[in-house]
Amino acid sequence: MSRQGRGAPTLRKAIPMTDFPLATEKLRLGYGSSIIIPELDLRVAGGRVTSIIGPNGCGKSTLLRALARLLPVGSGQIHLYGQALHALPSREVARRLAILPQGPTAPEGLSVEELVWFGRHPHQGRFPVRREEDREAVTWALDQTGMRIFAGRPLESLSGGQRQRAWIAMSLAQQTDILLLDEPTTYLDPSHQLEVLHLAQRLNREQGKTVVMVLHDLNQAVRYSDDLIAMKGGEVVAQGEAGTVLTPELLREVFDLKAHILADPDTGKPHVIPYALTR
Amino acid sequence: MIHTSRYTGRRALFIGVLLLGAALLLGILALGLGAVKTPTGDVVQVLLGRGDELTRQLVLELRAPRIVVALLTGAMFAASGAMMQGVIRNPLASPDIIGVGAGAGLAATLFLLAWPGAPPGGLPWAALAGAWAGFALVLLLSREWGGHTGNALHPVRLALVGVAVAAALGAAQQLVLVRAPDGLGAALSFLTGTVYGADAVRAARVLPWALVLLPAALLCARTLDVLNLGEDLATSLGTRVGAARLFCLAVAVALAGAAVTGAGILGFVGLLAPHLARLLVGARHARLLPVAMLLGAVLVLAADTLGRALLPPTEVPAGIFTTLVGAPYFLYLLRRTR
Amino acid sequence: MHKNILVLSAFTLLSVAAGLTVGHERGTLDLKTPARRVVALEYSFLDTLVALGVKPVGAALGLQGGDRGAPPYLAPRVKAIPATGSRAQPSLELIAASRPDLILADAFVHQDTYPQLARIAPTAAFQSRRGSLDDLNAQTLAIGQLVGREAAAKRLLADQRALINKARAFAKKGAPSFVAAVVTPRSLTVHTRESFVGSFLEDLGRKNQLPVKDGQTQYEVALEGLVALNPQTLVLFTAPDETPITDAWKKNPLWQKIAAVQRGRVYQFNRDNWTRGRGPLALRLMVAETIQSRLLQDAAPGADFRD
Numbered sequence: 001m002s003r004q005g006r007g008a009p010t011l012r013k014a015i016p017m018t019d020f021p022l023a024t025e026k027l028r029l030g031y032g033s034s035i036i037i038p039e040l041d042l043r044v045a046g047g048r049v050t051s052i053i054g055p056n057g058c059g060k061s062t063l064l065r066a067l068a069r070l071l072p073v074g075s076g077q078i079h080l081y082g083q084a085l086h087a088l089p090s091r092e093v094a095r096r097l098a099i100l101p102q103g104p105t106a107p108e109g110l111s112v113e114e115l116v117w118f119g120r121h122p123h124q125g126r127f128p129v130r131r132e133e134d135r136e137a138v139t140w141a142l143d144q145t146g147m148r149i150f151a152g153r154p155l156e157s158l159s160g161g162q163r164q165r166a167w168i169a170m171s172l173a174q175q176t177d178i179l180l181l182d183e184p185t186t187y188l189d190p191s192h193q194l195e196v197l198h199l200a201q202r203l204n205r206e207q208g209k210t211v212v213m214v215l216h217d218l219n220q221a222v223r224y225s226d227d228l229i230a231m232k233g234g235e236v237v238a239q240g241e242a243g244t245v246l247t248p249e250l251l252r253e254v255f256d257l258k259a260h261i262l263a264d265p266d267t268g269k270p271h272v273i274p275y276a277l278t279r
Numbered sequence: 280m281i282h283t284s285r286y287t288g289r290r291a292l293f294i295g296v297l298l299l300g301a302a303l304l305l306g307i308l309a310l311g312l313g314a315v316k317t318p319t320g321d322v323v324q325v326l327l328g329r330g331d332e333l334t335r336q337l338v339l340e341l342r343a344p345r346i347v348v349a350l351l352t353g354a355m356f357a358a359s360g361a362m363m364q365g366v367i368r369n370p371l372a373s374p375d376i377i378g379v380g381a382g383a384g385l386a387a388t389l390f391l392l393a394w395p396g397a398p399p400g401g402l403p404w405a406a407l408a409g410a411w412a413g414f415a416l417v418l419l420l421s422r423e424w425g426g427h428t429g430n431a432l433h434p435v436r437l438a439l440v441g442v443a444v445a446a447a448l449g450a451a452q453q454l455v456l457v458r459a460p461d462g463l464g465a466a467l468s469f470l471t472g473t474v475y476g477a478d479a480v481r482a483a484r485v486l487p488w489a490l491v492l493l494p495a496a497l498l499c500a501r502t503l504d505v506l507n508l509g510e511d512l513a514t515s516l517g518t519r520v521g522a523a524r525l526f527c528l529a530v531a532v533a534l535a536g537a538a539v540t541g542a543g544i545l546g547f548v549g550l551l552a553p554h555l556a557r558l559l560v561g562a563r564h565a566r567l568l569p570v571a572m573l574l575g576a577v578l579v580l581a582a583d584t585l586g587r588a589l590l591p592p593t594e595v596p597a598g599i600f601t602t603l604v605g606a607p608y609f610l611y612l613l614r615r616t617r
Numbered sequence: 618m619h620k621n622i623l624v625l626s627a628f629t630l631l632s633v634a635a636g637l638t639v640g641h642e643r644g645t646l647d648l649k650t651p652a653r654r655v656v657a658l659e660y661s662f663l664d665t666l667v668a669l670g671v672k673p674v675g676a677a678l679g680l681q682g683g684d685r686g687a688p689p690y691l692a693p694r695v696k697a698i699p700a701t702g703s704r705a706q707p708s709l710e711l712i713a714a715s716r717p718d719l720i721l722a723d724a725f726v727h728q729d730t731y732p733q734l735a736r737i738a739p740t741a742a743f744q745s746r747r748g749s750l751d752d753l754n755a756q757t758l759a760i761g762q763l764v765g766r767e768a769a770a771k772r773l774l775a776d777q778r779a780l781i782n783k784a785r786a787f788a789k790k791g792a793p794s795f796v797a798a799v800v801t802p803r804s805l806t807v808h809t810r811e812s813f814v815g816s817f818l819e820d821l822g823r824k825n826q827l828p829v830k831d832g833q834t835q836y837e838v839a840l841e842g843l844v845a846l847n848p849q850t851l852v853l854f855t856a857p858d859e860t861p862i863t864d865a866w867k868k869n870p871l872w873q874k875i876a877a878v879q880r881g882r883v884y885q886f887n888r889d890n891w892t893r894g895r896g897p898l899a900l901r902l903m904v905a906e907t908i909q910s911r912l913l914q915d916a917a918p919g920a921d922f923r924d
Contacts, residue, residue: 070511094517101511107562109286114563121505122517128501128565154286174516314702314710333714340736341709402729475706478733592701592708593681 018082021046021178021210022067022097026076029059029066029234036062037234039076044227046177049204049211051221051242054231055255060214061102061182063231067212068099068180080178094122098171099180103187106155112166113151116141119173141172145199161192168199179203181213185220193217197224218255218272222246223264230254246270252278286561291570294559298573302350305577309346309584310338314591340479348477348541349583349597350576351489353548355538357575358496360549361556361568362531365503366524367434370557370612373550374535376441377528380546381448382413383539387469388455402469403484403540410536413448414528417441472545472598474583481541488537492530493572499527500564507562545598547605548575554612578604639759641741642724643731648739651765652719656701656712656738659745660687662721664896665757667694668773669766675715679703685856688894689887690902713737719763745895750817753895773897777904781820784904784913788822792915793849796826796877799835799888800853800861805843808835814891817900818852821907823915840866844874851877852912853924854888863924883924884912 017023022044029037036059044050044067052060065071067078069085078085080096098119106115119141120134142148145165155163164184171179181200185193201224203209215221221228221242228245230238232254238245251257251272258276263269311322317334324330325338356374363372374380386409390402421433421440452470502523505513513520535549552575553567560566582600589595636649656675657663663676676695680686681703687695701715702708704726712720712734720740722731725747734740741763743756754774761770797815798807808815809827811834819825826848830836838846843866855861866872877883886906894902907913910922918924 065511068515070514089517090514090519091517094515099511099515101509101515104512105509107507109561110563111286118505118508118512118516121501124501126498171515314708315714333716336713336737337710341713341733400729400732473706476709476730476733478736480732592711593679593703594706594708 016082017043017079019046020044020079021081022212023079023082024067024076025079027066027078028074028076029062029071030074035074035234037066040234040236042229042236042239044210044212046210047204047208048226049201049213049224050227050229051213051215051225052229052231053215053218053221053254054237058231058254059234060229060231064099064180064182064212064214065101068097069093070099070101091122094174094176096176097178097180098174098176100167100171100182100184102182104167108154108156110155111152112147112155112158112169113138113142115155115166116147116151116169116173119170119175122174137173137175141169144172144203145169159192160188161195164188164192164196165199168196172203176209178210178212181211183214183216185215185217193220200224218246218251219264222269222271223267243269246272286563286566288566291560291566295570295573298570298577302573302577302580305580305584306346306350309349309580309587310342312584312588313337313342314587314594344479344482345474345477345583346580347482348485349474349580351482351485352474352538352542352545353552353575353577353579354493354572355485355489355534355541355575356545356548356579357552357556357571358493358568359531359534359538360551360575361553361564361571362496362499362503362527362534363549364553365507365564366527366531367438368507368509369434369438370554371550371609372438373547374531375445375544375546375549376438377532378413378415378417378441378444378448379410379532379535379539380413380544381445381452382409382411382416383407383536384470384544385409385448385452385455386412387543388452391469392455403481406469406539406543407536410532410539413444414532417444418528420444469543471596472543472601473586473594473596474542474579475594475596477541485537485541488533492534492537495530496534496572497565497568499530500568503527503564503568504562507564542579543596543598545579546602547609548578548601550612551601551605551608552578554608637762637765639741639762641743641759643735643740643742646719646739646741646763648719648763652717652739652763654715654717655719655721655764656715656717657721658704658707658727658734659721659723659743659895660691660704660893661745661748661753661756661895661899662743662760663687663695663698664691664894664898665760665770666764667691668757668897669761669764669769671764671766673698674717675699675701675712677702677704677707679706679708681705685889685893688890688899690890690894690899707734709733709737721760748895749813750820757897777897777900780901780904784908785822787908787913789913789915792823794824794826795850795852795912796843796846796848797852798838798843798854799892800855800863802859802862804837805839805862806835806837807843807846809833813895814854817903818907818912821904822913823850840869840871844871847875848877849880850882850884850912850915851875852884852886854886854891856888881917882915884910884918884922885924886910886922 020043024040024042027040052064054060066073116138120137142151145168147166147169150158150162155166184196197220200211204211225242228242229236230245230250237254238250248259248261251259256278257274258278259272259274261270261272264271311317311319315337317337321330321334322338325335360373363377364370383406387402387406390405417440421437505516505518506523510520553571555574556567556571560570578601579597582597585600586595586597636647639646654674655666655671657666657673658677666673676698678687678700679702684703701711717738720734720738722734722740722742723746724742724744731740731742744752757774758770761767796807797818798805807827809829810816810819810825811829815825853863872878890902909919911919
């Protein structure tokens with residue numbers, strides 16, 4: 001049933017767990033007695049942009065949130081560079097992994113710069129002393145996201161896209177190797193969506209960050225990701241390079257869609273044009 | 280540039296200094312006000328270590344400790360409310376909502392009315408125990424049993440359980456009050472909240488709590504800021520949310536409990552002061568907490584001074600004024616937050 | 618019965634030479650000379666002082682905490698006395714300003730204020746609000762000693778005993794028991810044998826129908842409860858300025874079933890005098906009213922005491 005491994009490095013079983021930023025082992029997730037993900041073994045490749053796709057309720061957000069220890073684990077294990085995620089102090093995890101959940105909210109009146117400073121929280125001690133390296137990290141995060149000119153503005157005065165960039169800036173200030181984004185383009189208009197995705201891609205290309213996103217739009221997922229993970233019913237149906245995972249059969253199996261797949265004129269990657277439901 | 284955040288550190292500092300000045304001024308004013316007229320000159324003489332014995336007694340033994348207790352309890356209620364609002368992420372949260380007020384009230388009523396042979400001076404300790412018991416009850420009931428979320432305190436559940444427990448304890452308290460033969464006056468004035476009868480002993484009893492807990496509250500400022508971003512973000516930033524919430528709530532309950540021993544249940548100070556502070560300096564707790572403390576102190580001192588000076592020799596309990604201002608504001612908030 | 622008086626007297630005997638020493642609920646009080654400037658924080662103390670011919674320099678006459686003020690019998694006699702706050706919240710400032718050499722406080726109501734009062738002036742705490750008749754008589758003597766009028770206090774107590782004995786002579790032998798109740802516009806509270814008025818009326822020779830219930834010396838009953846008790850004699854304490862709840866009950870056919878109503882033995886007294894009145898003057902009034910009302914005789918109530 002699972003076609004795991006298609007298009008992925010062939011020697012993956014031989015690569016030690018410590019080389020993967022995130023990996024799961026017999027992971028079982030759920031809320032109370034309802035099980036969302038029964039058993040999952042997954043490895044996320046380092047230094048790449050990975051997007052998790054799948055229909056609503058397939059468990060993609062649940063998985064992402066669990067990877068960021070926002071959800072308790074039913075059974076099994078999550079590994080952060082080979083270390084048991086839940087055994088690590090939360091603060092240490094926060095220095096290595098940042099997540100931007102869906103629809104974050106901030107108290108009224110908070111300025112962009114104040115928000116970005118929160119990203120330094122896991123690096124600061126009991127007393128909020130602002131060291132030089134903290135200052136540099138905040139400036140860097142503002143620069144990376146193009147939010148420096150908005151630094152003094154209250155969050156609620158910004159557009160949706162600017163606000164999302166401010167939140168990403170906060171996550172960047174955490175200076176982690178791994179950045180998880182849960183549907184970062186939701187509620188944004190198309191240009192702001194691209195803005196956020198470009199940013200994610202650039203962070204990966206220039207900083208070497210491992211980026212894992214949950215995305216709804218298949219074409220965006222293909223275009224801005226190196227790897228795709230396709231999920232259905234709490235299981236990974238396919239995982240591999242973005243260019244090879246999306247096939248008409250997969251679309252039918254995962255999304256119940258009949259689609260044409262064309263080559264993107266820019267990137268040569270697949271471009272999906274759905275035309276009918278299989279149901 | 281028009282959009283620059285209104286809430287700056289400089290603004291907070293300015294407001295803080297302003298409030299500190301107001302507290303100082305009001306404190307000096309309050310030294311000269313009371314049922315017995317004391318000319319300003321005489322009060323100044325007393326402050327300079329001279330003056331006649333009656334004025335000394337009035338100013339130093341009767342008024343000064345009251346002012347101290349009013350300032351301290353006001354600051355403590357305000358800090359408690361600010362912390363609870365931060366943890367529960369609900370602007371309507373206050374010591375009353377988390378079982379503290381109701382627990383203290385029931386314990387005080389039981390102590391006064393159902394235990395005739397109670398030792399004198401035991402009331403504040405009964406109230407303190409009641410405050411913690413009320414909080415423990417709310418905590419116990421809002422825990423998710425057998426769930427996978429471990430011991431994370433869920434803010435909404437906490438608030439709802441708090442309201443229910445407050446109502447239940449309030450009803451029990453009414454039951455005791457109805458059966459009370461006499462001594463109702465003392466119980467009622469405690470339940471309304473009053474600084475009446477505060478002496479040096481009481482001031483000395485509240486002071487150590489304040490000296491430990493108010494700075495502890497300030498140390499929680501950053502944790503509260505992070506908690507304010509919500510459970511997901513707080514976790515993402517490396518905070519152990521359940522433990523952090525519990526710790527902050529414990530400090531908040533200790534503050535309110537200790538304040539209750541000083542002035543009874545001063546209504547709405549814990550709601551009003553943090554709110555006004557948030558309007559003035561924004562939601563960052565490093566600014567919000569000190570400004571709320573100062574506001575609470577000024578509020579209670581103003582209420583008590585007004586209560587002493589309005590209809591002498593009758594002393595209108597400070598709690599009546601704070602409730603008079605606080606209750607409409609609470610309703611306004613309720614309408615606004617829907 | 619007079620154990621308290623004996624104890625207090627013993628204290629006085631011990632200290633004839635060096636001023637006076639009087640025991641009270643919070644210890645003992647040593648005064649070099651009898652007190653001249655007294656502040657009274659309960660009506661019974663005020664009553665006693667007035668009866669002893671001492672004019673207090675201050676009294677808790679303020680209306681606060683639901684206080685209805687000095688009872689009517691006492692009010693005209695205390696008009697000239699400065700009010701120093703209310704009983705629930707005495708004004709410490711005014712008390713201090715009146716420069717007292719003695720403060721009389723209630724052991725229960727002022728239990729938490731006591732330390733502050735004691736810092737202003739020597740303060741004696743007595744069980745007035747929760748005291749029995751014996752307690753109050755003991756206090757009359759103690760207050761007499763504190764203000765240097767022990768002989769007058771003893772005379773008051775002797776007169777009171779004589780008056781009570783006289784009243785007892787009126788009491789009809791074998792008369793049925795009574796139920797006594799305080800009635801407000803919202804409730805009716807019966808007073809048992811152990812309550813102050815309940816025990817006082819028994820002392821005068823009529824039997825109280827109700828024993829203490831679950832440790833409560835007084836408790837609320839509804840009309841049905843009252844009908845179930847079916848008292849042969851009903852003594853009601855009402856306030857002239859209020860419409861008691863019994864006025865509404867009278868329209869109910871159940872009310873007519875009560876034996877006391879059928880026998881025409883419902884007596885009415887002023888509750889302001891009877892429930893807040895304590896001390897020698899109050900007792901004199903209460904004994905007189907009991908006789909005038911013809912309650913003791915088990916005869917139809919006199920004009921002023923008709924329901």
